[in-house]
Amino acid sequence: MEFLKKSLKISEYKVKYEKVLILLLHYPPIPFEIPENCIRCAEHTDYGTFTILFQDNMGGLEVKNRNNEWVQAHPVPGALLVNVGEILQKFTSGRLRATPHRVLIPEEERRKRCPRKSMAFFLSPDYEVIVKPFEEPKDETKSYQTSRDYLCSRLVSTYTH
Ligand SMILES: O=C(O)CCC(=O)C(=O)O
Numbered sequence: 182m183e184f185l186k187k188s189l190k191i192s193e194y195k196v197k198y199e200k201v202l203i204l205l206l207h208y209p210p211i212p213f214e215i216p217e218n219c220i221r222c223a224e225h226t227d228y229g230t231f232t233i234l235f236q237d238n239m240g241g242l243e244v245k246n247r248n249n250e251w252v253q254a255h256p257v258p259g260a261l262l263v264n265v266g267e268i269l270q271k272f273t274s275g276r277l278r279a280t281p282h283r284v285l286i287p288e289e290e291r292r293k294r295c296p297r298k299s300m301a302f303f304l305s306p307d308y309e310v311i312v313k314p315f316e317e318p319k320d321e322t323k324s325y326q327t328s329r330d331y332l333c334s335r336l337v338s339t340y341t342h
């Protein structure tokens with residue numbers, strides 16, 4: 182967290198602890214014909230502070246840049262991918278933007294017929310941390326959402342469909 186404090190020049194870093202959720206993802210091989218435009222993981226932004234992602238060499242991951250263009254995030258051996266999450270976007274008043282990303286199915290037959298594996302470390306503030314811009318002083322007359330409320334509401338809105 183020190184690097185965030187330095188790069189954003191935050192004098193008081195209030196996120197005392199970080200919750201970590203580790204997701205091991207296995208995308209099965211596709212042994213049959215599928216319609217065009219099928220995807221492995223739909224466009225989304227992660228909810229927390231940031232996500233550290235390891236991916237194998239199957240490819241398919243794309244991130245959206247600030248010009249709203251999809252850019253392939255090719256796997257680089259030994260490299261990690263870091264995605265900014267929604268809570269960090271809120272902490273920084275949008276100076277850091279939550280990265281939209283998705284996982285497509287490679288055109289290439291060999292990679293389509295192989296599984297894809299990835300490992301995601303989702304970091305989120307401790308549950309009682311208030312989700313508000315760092316530079317904004319706390320207003321005692323306002324009611325704020327905690328990290329727990331924010332994460333729960335995002336999970337509910339995602340999984341009620
Ligand atoms: O499998 C991947 O590379 C991405 C997974 C992902 O974005 C997620 O689980 O939130």
Ligand SMILES: [Fe+2]
Pocket residue numbers: 225226227282
């Ligand atoms: Fe994600």
